[in-house]
Every structure is written in C-alpha cells, then in structure tokens.
Amino acid sequence: MANPTDKAILFDASKCTGCRACQVACKNWNQRTYTRTDNNGTYENPLELTSQCWMRILFNEPEKRPATDDELYWYFTKYQCMHCTDATCVKVCPSGATQKYKVSDGDSEAWLVKTDPKKCIGCNYCVATCPFQACRYDAAEKGIFRCIMCFDRITNEPDAFPTPEQAGLDMKNQPDPYPTRNRPACVQTCTTGALDFGTREEMLAKAEDRADYLKQNGSKNAQVYGLDQVGGLHYIYVLEDEPDKYGLPAKPTVPAGVHVWETLVKPGAPWGGLALVGLVAAAGAGYVINKRNEGMERKVQGGGD
Numbered sequence: 026m027a028n029p030t031d032k033a034i035l036f037d038a039s040k041c042t043g044c045r046a047c048q049v050a051c052k053n054w055n056q057r058t059y060t061r062t063d064n065n066g067t068y069e070n071p072l073e074l075t076s077q078c079w080m081r082i083l084f085n086e087p088e089k090r091p092a093t094d095d096e097l098y099w100y101f102t103k104y105q106c107m108h109c110t111d112a113t114c115v116k117v118c119p120s121g122a123t124q125k126y127k128v129s130d131g132d133s134e135a136w137l138v139k140t141d142p143k144k145c146i147g148c149n150y151c152v153a154t155c156p157f158q159a160c161r162y163d164a165a166e167k168g169i170f171r172c173i174m175c176f177d178r179i180t181n182e183p184d185a186f187p188t189p190e191q192a193g194l195d196m197k198n199q200p201d202p203y204p205t206r207n208r209p210a211c212v213q214t215c216t217t218g219a220l221d222f223g224t225r226e227e228m229l230a231k232a233e234d235r236a237d238y239l240k241q242n243g244s245k246n247a248q249v250y251g252l253d254q255v256g257g258l259h260y261i262y263v264l265e266d267e268p269d270k271y272g273l274p275a276k277p278t279v280p281a282g283v284h285v286w287e288t289l290v291k292p293g294a295p296w297g298g299l300a301l302v303g304l305v306a307a308a309g310a311g312y313v314i315n316k317r318n319e320g321m322e323r324k325v326q327g328g329g330d
C-alpha cells in the first residue's frame with residue numbers, strides 16, 4: 026500500500042469548472058508543444074493524451090442529467106498518469122528505463138514514475154499494459170511521456186527556478202519570488218480550489234471530509250477515488266457520482282500476463298533464465314503493440330490542442 030507521507034495531488038471534481046488552465050499550465054511548464062487537431066463537437070481538446078499533452082480535462086456528458094437547473098452539465102475529470110503504487114509500467118519495463126524515483130523535501134517523500142529515455146528501447150510494454158492508458162511513446166523523442174508530478178518543482182530543483190540575479194531582480198528585502206515553487210504547475214494554476222497538493226494522508230483526509238459534506242448536501246453517491254486502486258494512487262479524487270461517470274475505471278485491472286512476465290520472463294526476474302526470450306519478445310512485440318494502441322483512450326479524432 027502507499028505510504029501515508031508520500032506526496033499526492035487531490036482533484037475535487039465538485040469544484041472543477043472545466044477551464045483547463047491546469048492543462049495549459051502543464052504544457053507550459055513542461056515545455057510541450059501544441060499539435061493540430063480538429064473540432065469534433067466537444068470541448069475536450071485534445072481527445073486523448075499524447076506525448077505532448079500529459080494531462081487533459083475530460084468533459085463527460087451524463088446520459089441522464091442530475092437534478093439541476095443547468096442546461097449543460099458535465100462531470101469534469103482531470104486525467105493523467107495516476108502514479109500508481111503498484112505501477113504496471115515499472116513492472117513490465119524490460120530495460121529498467123521506467124522506474125520509481127524517490128524524491129524528498131525533508132518531511133515527506135514522493136515516489137514518482139519516470140522513464141529514462143536513454144534506457145528506453147521503445148517496446149511499448151508500459152503503454153500496452155497501463156490500466157489507465159496514461160503513458161505515450163514518442164518516436165521522434167524516443168521516449169515515454171506521462172505526468173511526472175512536476176518533480177523539478179516539488180523538489181525545488183535549482184535549474185527549474187532562476188536565481189534572482191539570473192532574473193535580473195534586486196531581491197534585497199524582497200519576498201521570495203517563488204513562494205509556491207514546491208507545488209505542481211497544474212495545482213498552482215487552478216483558481217477554483219479544485220486541485221490541492223500535500224501528503225497523501227492529508228489529501229485523503231480532505232477528500233473524505235469533502236465527500237461527507239457533498240453527501241449531506243444532495244450528492245448521495247459522493248465518494249473518494251484512488252484509495253486502494255492499483256495499490257493506491259497518488260492522485261486522489263473527490264467524485265459526486267460513480268467513477269465510470271467520470272471516465273475512471275472503478276476497478277482498474279492489470280493484465281494477467283504482467284505477473285507472468287514479472288516473475289518468469291522479465292530480465293532480472295526471479296526465474297530470469299527466460300530473460301533472452303523476454304528481450305526478443307519485447308522487441309518483437311513493439312510493432313504489434315504500437316498498432317494496437319493507435320487511437321487508444323478516446324478514439325475519436327478532433328478538438329483543438
């Protein structure tokens with residue numbers, strides 16, 4: 026299970042207005058470029074995660090609108106890598122490129138899933154087996170991309186923040202120019218309070234309180250999501266209804282073959298005599314998996330990125 030002092034992000038769907046400022050902030054901070062898309066009659070944009078778009082806001086339109094005076098109604102969801110405790114992508118990676126990295130700010134820790142492009146062999150096993158379909162391979166950049174929980178921000182990595190001298194500022198007697206530097210870009214940008222960041226324990230407590238409040242105020246199905254899915258997610262959600270209404274799998278499943286692969290085939294596995302078979306399989310399967318994953322998540326083309 027996840028460590029209570031791990032860092033986590035809280036998304037409160039009941040406070041989200043779908044403005045997508047978080048999506049833009051993610052792109053901006055992580056220096057991702059735009060890609061051309063077409064309007065397909067939805068506000069979602071783009072319609073699936075890409076190597077250039079690591080998170081996006083889903084506009085889930087309910088078949089039956091809850092009792093409300095609003096003409097329009099959506100269940101908004103912030104969708105990205107969930108930084109699973111039992112991360113499938115880490116389990117299946119045959120080259121050790123995708124790993125969990127421990128970062129610490131002194132009081133608490135975060136275990137972030139990241140891929141080292143230098144080690145990635147492009148087999149796409151992580152892409153094929155991720156229970157949230159949340160990582161993407163980029164052939165041009167030769168690497169796997171996903172939300173990295175802004176590790177450079179939350180650890181105050183010096184390169185991420187220019188010194189006052191570099192920024193040409195006279196900082197004598199001035200307040201810290203980056204007072205919220207240790208918050209992820211998406212969290213920092215949200216103006217409605219739908220996003221929060223802290224230890225997983227704190228985020229879960231806040232989520233439970235909010236879900237209780239929503240239950241007492243008309244949302245009888247209000248609930249917390251992320252507590253124990255895939256060993257516990259490092260994104261915690263407050264939902265006003267069942268997860269499937271938000272495009273979230275109630276019980277995200279890890280393909281059965283992952284356990285066989287991890288135990289018998291993966292190089293370095295306990296029964297690693299089959300390691301060579303594993304490498305050949307990894308390389309050979311890449312093309313097939315790439316084809317399978319074309320158009321995963323939401324298959325419709327459209328929107329504008």
Ligand code: SF4
Nearest residue numbers: 106107109113114155
């Ligand atoms: S959501 Fe997918 S890519 Fe992210 S940690 Fe979990 S298995 Fe890996």
Ligand code: SF4
Nearest residue numbers: 051172174175209211
């Ligand atoms: S934590 Fe950082 S990388 Fe992840 S979605 Fe937010 S802005 Fe993007």
Ligand code: SF4
Nearest residue numbers: 041042044045047215
């Ligand atoms: S910035 Fe906040 S309100 Fe806007 S879409 Fe993101 S989570 Fe929702």
